[in-house]
Amino acid sequence: MEREEILSAIYHCVKCKLCSISSFHPNEEWLPLCPSGRFYGYQAFYAPGKLEIFREILEGEISEPTEGLLKAVYACTLCGACYEKCKQITSVEISLPELFEELREELVKKGWFLDTHKNIAEKIKETRNAYGENYKYEAKSFYGADVLYFIGCTARYRVPEIADAMLKIFDKLAIKYQVMEDEWCCGSVLLRTGQVGDVKELREHNIEEIKNSGAKTVVFTCPGCLMTFEKNYPDMGVELVHSSQFLTRLGDMKVKKQGMEVVYHDPCHLGRDLGIYEEPRAVLKEVADVKEMKREREQAWCCGSGGGVKSAFDDFALWSAGERIKEAKEAGADALVSACPFCKRNLREAAEKEGTEVYDVVELVNRSLEG
Ligand code: SF4
Numbered sequence: 091m092e093r094e095e096i097l098s099a100i101y102h103c104v105k106c107k108l109c110s111i112s113s114f115h116p117n118e119e120w121l122p123l124c125p126s127g128r129f130y131g132y133q134a135f136y137a138p139g140k141l142e143i144f145r146e147i148l149e150g151e152i153s154e155p156t157e158g159l160l161k162a163v164y165a166c167t168l169c170g171a172c173y174e175k176c177k178q179i180t181s182v183e184i185s186l187p188e189l190f191e192e193l194r195e196e197l198v199k200k201g202w203f204l205d206t207h208k209n210i211a212e213k214i215k216e217t218r219n220a221y222g223e224n225y226k227y228e229a230k231s232f233y234g235a236d237v238l239y240f241i242g243c244t245a246r247y248r249v250p251e252i253a254d255a256m257l258k259i260f261d262k263l264a265i266k267y268q269v270m271e272d273e274w275c276c277g278s279v280l281l282r283t284g285q286v287g288d289v290k291e292l293r294e295h296n297i298e299e300i301k302n303s304g305a306k307t308v309v310f311t312c313p314g315c316l317m318t319f320e321k322n323y324p325d326m327g328v329e330l331v332h333s334s335q336f337l338t339r340l341g342d343m344k345v346k347k348q349g350m351e352v353v354y355h356d357p358c359h360l361g362r363d364l365g366i367y368e369e370p371r372a373v374l375k376e377v378a379d380v381k382e383m384k385r386e387r388e389q390a391w392c393c394g395s396g397g398g399v400k401s402a403f404d405d406f407a408l409w410s411a412g413e414r415i416k417e418a419k420e421a422g423a424d425a426l427v428s429a430c431p432f433c434k435r436n437l438r439e440a441a442e443k444e445g446t447e448v449y450d451v452v453e454l455v456n457r458s459l460e461g
């Protein structure tokens with residue numbers, strides 16, 4: 091984005107702070123929307139505060155990074171709840187999370203970054219995955235299959251039950267699939283933390299691999315990877331779909347409904363960023379009774395792990411997830427279900443003490459498939 095475009099967007103903010111509450115929600119409760127502002131409490135952590143920081147940096151009023159400034163900028167999950175609310179009350183169409191990514195890029199250019207994020211970039215350089223793991227997630231692959239499953243770092247190395255479930259679904263439904271022999275990190279964490287310069291090589295490698303595979307459809311269980319391919323990769327001429335979209339269009343999967351009442355948690359990248367709200371619910375309804383939490387769809391409360399927050403501010407990440415667990419319990423659900431490995435990992439950690447079960451949609455589908 092050009093400097094003038096950024097400043098124009100910043101000056102459009104009237105500091106009304108309506109982006110911090112879900113007041114227009116039909117349930118008419120004034121529930122908080124911004125996890126960062128709610129947890130840290132200072133104005134700087136809410137969207138208008140961050141915009142003011144950005145303006146002051148661009149106009150030369152801030153020339154040194156303080157610990158507080160770095161925290162206000164980086165302890166934001168880029169969940170987009172502020173943007174969705176702002177969009178409803180103003181004519182500004184520039185995405186606030188995109189502005190916050192620009193802000194981080196500006197900070198990184200000045201050398202104002204967090205060591206934790208720099209370490210992730212180094213791990214990716216060394217191992218091509220965001221967790222610095224040296225082993226490979228083993229999966230069979232059918233050469234030349236039309237469907238390619240892009241697993242992603244988190245499902246490969248931290249929440250493998252999601253990748254396992256997706257692969258079992260393919261097998262049970264007799265769908266031939268490929269997985270990339272040499273899958274590299276999609277670059278999402280780098281793009282979200284302002285380290286954009288390190289992404290080119292990853293992107294070029296993944297594009298080359300996918301083109302060489304001959305696949306026509308790429309399936310993702312990670313909304314972060316899917317969003318990165320959609321928004322930060324050039325068009326590869328292949329179809330990109332989330333697992334829930336892929337499963338919905340299969341039609342009757344011959345699943346056995348589980349006797350469970352569940353709530354669905356909208357992942358930010360899947361919902362607010364990609365507008366995919368209905369397909370995960372449709373798939374879930376095939377296998378369980380689905381209830382809604384108070385904050386859902388565009389108004390969903392973030393799980394707390396995105397935007398580089400889980401690695402750098404785990405206390406905040408777990409608090410945010412804990413708030414979601416409370417909301418799930420309030421809805422009277424047996425389990426909380428999401429459609430994102432980041433969400434599952436963080437929500438599961440927060441739910442441990444509460445005894446709440448947390449799943450990904452594909453896990454319940456796999457469990458419900460006959461055979
Ligand atoms: S709702 Fe929009 S205009 Fe109001 S404070 Fe938030 S970002 Fe600024």
Ligand code: SF4
Pocket residue numbers: 123124125126127135136137165166167168169170171172173186187
């Ligand atoms: S993106 Fe989310 S965490 Fe960041 S300021 Fe907006 S609502 Fe708050």
